[in-house]
Amino acid sequence: MAAAQVVRSEWTKIRSVASTVWTLSLAVVVTVALGILISLLSRHEFDNLSRTERLSFDPTFVSFAGMSLGQLAMIVFGVLVVSNEYSTGMIRTSLAAVPQRGTFLFSKLAVATALAFGVGLATSFVTFFLGQAMLGEHRAAIGDPGVLRAVIGGGLYMTLIAVFSMGIAAILRGPLLSLGILMPFFFLISNILGNVGATEKVGRYLPDQAGSSIMRVVTPVDDDTPYGPWGGLGIMALWVLAALLGGFLSLKKRDA
Amino acid sequence: MIELEGLTKRYGEKVAVNNLSFAVRPGMVTGFLGPNGAGKSTTMRMILGLDRPTAGDVRIDGTHYDRLKDPLTYIGALLDAKAVHGGRSAFNHLLCLAQSNGIPRARVHEVLDTVGLTPVARKKAKGFSLGMGQRLGIAGALLGDPRILMFDEPVNGLDPEGIHWIRTLMKSLAAQGRTVFVSSHLMSEMALTADHLVVIGQGRLLADTSMADFIQRNSRTYVRVRTPQPEQLSDVLAAAGITVLRTGDGAFEVDGGKAEHIGELAARHQVVLHELSPQQASLEEAFMRLTAESVEYHAHSGAGDVPAARAWGEGWKGEG
Ligand SMILES: Nc1ncnc2c1ncn2[C@@H]1O[C@H](COP(=O)(O)OP(=O)(O)OP(=O)(O)O)[C@@H](O)[C@H]1O
Numbered sequence: 001m002a003a004a005q006v007v008r009s010e011w012t013k014i015r016s017v018a019s020t021v022w023t024l025s026l027a028v029v030v031t032v033a034l035g036i037l038i039s040l041l042s043r044h045e046f047d048n049l050s051r052t053e054r055l056s057f058d059p060t061f062v063s064f065a066g067m068s069l070g071q072l073a074m075i076v077f078g079v080l081v082v083s084n085e086y087s088t089g090m091i092r093t094s095l096a097a098v099p100q101r102g103t104f105l106f107s108k109l110a111v112a113t114a115l116a117f118g119v120g121l122a123t124s125f126v127t128f129f130l131g132q133a134m135l136g137e138h139r140a141a142i143g144d145p146g147v148l149r150a151v152i153g154g155g156l157y158m159t160l161i162a163v164f165s166m167g168i169a170a171i172l173r174g175p176l177l178s179l180g181i182l183m184p185f186f187f188l189i190s191n192i193l194g195n196v197g198a199t200e201k202v203g204r205y206l207p208d209q210a211g212s213s214i215m216r217v218v219t220p221v222d223d224d225t226p227y228g229p230w231g232g233l234g235i236m237a238l239w240v241l242a243a244l245l246g247g248f249l250s251l252k253k254r255d256a
Numbered sequence: 257m258i259e260l261e262g263l264t265k266r267y268g269e270k271v272a273v274n275n276l277s278f279a280v281r282p283g284m285v286t287g288f289l290g291p292n293g294a295g296k297s298t299t300m301r302m303i304l305g306l307d308r309p310t311a312g313d314v315r316i317d318g319t320h321y322d323r324l325k326d327p328l329t330y331i332g333a334l335l336d337a338k339a340v341h342g343g344r345s346a347f348n349h350l351l352c353l354a355q356s357n358g359i360p361r362a363r364v365h366e367v368l369d370t371v372g373l374t375p376v377a378r379k380k381a382k383g384f385s386l387g388m389g390q391r392l393g394i395a396g397a398l399l400g401d402p403r404i405l406m407f408d409e410p411v412n413g414l415d416p417e418g419i420h421w422i423r424t425l426m427k428s429l430a431a432q433g434r435t436v437f438v439s440s441h442l443m444s445e446m447a448l449t450a451d452h453l454v455v456i457g458q459g460r461l462l463a464d465t466s467m468a469d470f471i472q473r474n475s476r477t478y479v480r481v482r483t484p485q486p487e488q489l490s491d492v493l494a495a496a497g498i499t500v501l502r503t504g505d506g507a508f509e510v511d512g513g514k515a516e517h518i519g520e521l522a523a524r525h526q527v528v529l530h531e532l533s534p535q536q537a538s539l540e541e542a543f544m545r546l547t548a549e550s551v552e553y554h555a556h557s558g559a560g561d562v563p564a565a566r567a568w569g570e571g572w573k574g575e576g
């Protein structure tokens with residue numbers, strides 16, 4: 001079975017369902033709109049900040065604030081790409097056509113990942129430039145040290161969130177179960193763990209907490225994070241690999 | 257050609273398919289018959305490599321399913337007509353299947369035409385009626401122009417026109433020399449389409465026979481007679497050397513007897529007849545008798561119970 005055939009087939013699948021369009025559009029709109037809003041608010045708040053807060057002020061990171069909500073749409077995208085197969089029963093038709101389950105899963109993931117990366121990267125650039133425009137004199141420039149890395153990193157972050165969700169969905173199969181675990185995890189639990197003193201040291205190894213360091217340019221004044229931006233993204237990538245491995249084994253071993 | 261060898265599937269404690277061995281040959285329609293829960297769908301899923309056998313082996317033209325290059329060009333299957341993404345159009349559904357097996361796009365239009373779905377090709381599958389869904393599933397099975405076709409209860413829920421269409425299609429596919437394997441739980445349906453029969457019950461093989469043989473062995477012809485003077489009639493028939501079987505409701509069944517002959521005898525001896533009708537035991541009854549035997553627990557089956565009536569549902573009752 002030529003993998004190229006399967007990739008083409010998966011591309012047809014992904015472009016021919018409405019959920020692809022609405023989840024990805026939602027991710028773009030929410031991330032950009034919220035980024036603009038928070039950048040605007042930050043500009044007006046800047047004068048009220050303390051000295052240390054001003055030193056820690058990271059205009060690049062501020063413009064990416066919308067991602068905390070926009071990533072939820074990316075999660076829905078990732079989950080639906082995989083679990084649609086199960087909830088509709090299509091998986092049996094699909095695996096009858098492509099019985100090599102590894103080829104099937106990784107072709108699907110390759111197509112969805114490429115799409116998520118394209119959309120994520122575009123979102124990241126748009127939200128950066130519009131956010132900086134709102135920040136006025138406090139803005140960062142794309143040529144400043146570390147800024148381009150952060151902006152490209154924003155695209156990578158959104159992609160990895162989507163891929164992680166695909167892996168989890170491949171393990172859990174059902175869309176409701178997958179979303180029921182991923183949404184509260186990324187929206188609530190991870191934030192709580194990362195911001196409560198006692199659990200902070202563990203919390204920062206969670207995929208989103210670690211991964212989002214790639215979007216930081218200015219290190220906060222009293223920061224003791226033991227990894228840098230790429231280290232953080234690497235930790236996130238390890239989570240993603242683990243999820244993918246779990247998804248692959250689950251698909252390989254279990255009856256369809 | 258599909259070959260099963262000692263094929264077994266266990267789901268926990270439940271043995272869904274038990275040591276099945278048989279072959280499905282080309283050039284004819286092979287009916288795969290069994291009551292609800294007999295293991296037909298499970299067997300078909302194992303043929304397609306969707307479920308892993310607990311033991312045993314199944315091969316398509318001598319090869320394991322997952323070793324087939326572009327499997328849709330070897331074997332096309334309709335397992336569940338609802339196994340499509342409802343948000344995708346019929347055309348795109350078939351297109352993604354075609355692309356995965358290197359089948360040209362033009363073939364998608366061809367099969368849509370064959371099944372009569374061209375006018376709704378761009379419509380979402382979730383709006384399709386049962387019959388249209390079934391046709392879409394069949395289009396998917398035909399897509400790769402395969403030598404082997406497999407259908408799981410294709411006529412379920414179809415109207416008479418749809419049933420007729422599928423019957424004709426299966427026969428013509430077999431006439432082209434293809435292998436056609438079709439499951440059903442209706443013997444009467446199979447009698448009309450199948451050339452060969454494989455019957456299973458409780459996951460076990462009960463019969464692997466040609467349809468003609470099955471009919472010959474199982475079709476019993478008799479004459480049904482009812483009379484208000486049963487004693488006289490029974491004496492008259494006994495005197496003529498005709499053995500009768502008395503049924504519960506005061507009627508007689510005369511095996512192999514001629515209705516004319518019995519009528520004449522009755523007239524000559526002035527016995528009143530209320531009914532005199534030639535009968536043929538249905539194949540459905542033969543099938544039920546066959547599968548009833550496979551039911552392990554004939555719990556509290558009192559005398560005079562029809563075993564088949566009791567057997568119905570034993571396969572799935574109490575499994576939750
Ligand atoms: N995934 C599963 N997990 C557990 N038990 C199963 C599973 N699939 C099937 N079974 C059981 O295996 C047995 C055979 O089921 P199967 O669906 O193959 O029967 P069938 O002959 O297709 O019946 P029907 O005519 O109702 O379609 C049933 O008792 C069923 O409950």
Ligand SMILES: [Mg+2]
Nearest residue numbers: 296297298408
């Ligand atoms: Mg079935």
